[in-house]
Amino acid sequence: MPVATNVERLASEDVTEGDGLPINELFCSLQGEGKLAGTPSVFVRTSGCNLRCWFCDSYHTSWEPTGAWLSVDDIVEEVVSYEKADHVVLTGGEPMIHENSAQLLDELADRGYHTTVETNGTIYRDAAIDLASISPKLTNSTPTQERDPKGDGEWATRHEEQRIDIDALSELVDSYESQLKFVVTGAEDLSEINQLVQQIRKAAATTISDDDVLLMPEGVTRAELDTKRNDVAELAMEYGYRYTPRLHVDLWNDAPGT
Ligand SMILES: C[S@@+](CC[C@H](N)C(=O)[O-])C[C@H]1O[C@@H](n2cnc3c(N)ncnc32)[C@H](O)[C@@H]1O
Numbered sequence: 137m138p139v140a141t142n143v144e145r146l147a148s149e150d151v152t153e154g155d156g157l158p159i160n161e162l163f164c165s166l167q168g169e170g171k172l173a174g175t176p177s178v179f180v181r182t183s184g185c186n187l188r189c190w191f192c193d194s195y196h197t198s199w200e201p202t203g204a205w206l207s208v209d210d211i212v213e214e215v216v217s218y219e220k221a222d223h224v225v226l227t228g229g230e231p232m233i234h235e236n237s238a239q240l241l242d243e244l245a246d247r248g249y250h251t252t253v254e255t256n257g258t259i260y261r262d263a264a265i266d267l268a269s270i271s272p273k274l275t276n277s278t279p280t281q282e283r284d285p286k287g288d289g290e291w292a293t294r295h296e297e298q299r300i301d302i303d304a305l306s307e308l309v310d311s312y313e314s315q316l317k318f319v320v321t322g323a324e325d326l327s328e329i330n331q332l333v334q335q336i337r338k339a340a341a342t343t344i345s346d347d348d349v350l351l352m353p354e355g356v357t358r359a360e361l362d363t364k365r366n367d368v369a370e371l372a373m374e375y376g377y378r379y380t381p382r383l384h385v386d387l388w389n390d391a392p393g394t
């Protein structure tokens with residue numbers, strides 16, 4: 137089973153916004169998504185997000201953010217304690233909203249770790265990133281009144297205005313090895329994905345091959361994925377894109393710390 141750290145235990149009274157990061161959870165598991173699926177990795181999950189996807193599988197980093205402030209040194213020390221993993225995945229929430237994410241990534245790179253950043257692609261930062269795992273948010277993510285997990289659609293307009301930034305997306309693609317990982321809810325999403333990929337290709341200098349475009353079924357339980365994964369796999373074959381599983385859902389039903 138994956139192993140998790142109790143972040144509350146590590147929290148120190150003197151660490152504040154200036155010199156640390158708000159951490160929601162820190163654990164060792166298998167990378168469940170994307171090109172590196174199956175790779176033993178330490179996950180550092182920051183709290184706080186600039187978007188509000190209705191389906192967010194990390195509700196306590198976005199809709200109701202919780203976490204403890206940890207210094208960059210304490211985070212690195214905890215990562216190092218998981219001796220078997222040489223990959224680190226920085227995720228959230230949206231890790232790129234935090235300036236200190238760059239410092240953490242630099243420290244991890246200095247220690248020889250391969251770093252993946254899971255990001256919604258709305259913010260560019262210069263940092264030691266080996267794989268930018270970009271998941272641009274489609275119309276299907278907007279928390280409309282009917283789909284709002286918390287309120288009455290108050291976030292819908294802000295989410296809609298902020299979810300796509302072509303400049304940030306193209307800068308990420310041009311600066312780092314990357315994958316574009318789309319959450320798919322149905323066949324109707326594909327025209328929007330095609331259009332967006334075309335827009336990013338136009339804006340970026342780097343070639344984005346169809347193999348760098350990944351389709352991932354939406355779902356946070358095995359039962360939900362059972363109803364969707366085959367359809368999404370068929371869409372990947374039809375359009376020539378890559379399919380990515382959600383191994384942590386298949387294996388552990390997306391339990392905390394997995
Ligand atoms: C919680 S997000 C954190 C990183 C960043 N904020 C982002 O959205 O890319 C991590 C990954 O989970 C995906 N995700 C979130 N909720 C999901 C769901 N219900 N089904 C499938 N993927 C989901 C996101 O698209 C992203 O690729």
Ligand SMILES: Nc1nc2[nH]cc(C(=O)O)c2c(=O)[nH]1
Pocket residue numbers: 165166167168169179194225227228254383384394
């Ligand atoms: N095992 C596992 N793999 C993942 N890949 C991306 C994740 C994320 O939440 O960003 C994630 C996660 O939460 N767990």
Ligand code: SF4
Pocket residue numbers: 185186187188189191192193194197198228229230256273
């Ligand atoms: S951008 Fe990522 S963390 Fe933020 S609400 Fe959407 S899925 Fe959740």
Ligand SMILES: [Mg+2]
Pocket residue numbers: 193194
């Ligand atoms: Mg997750």
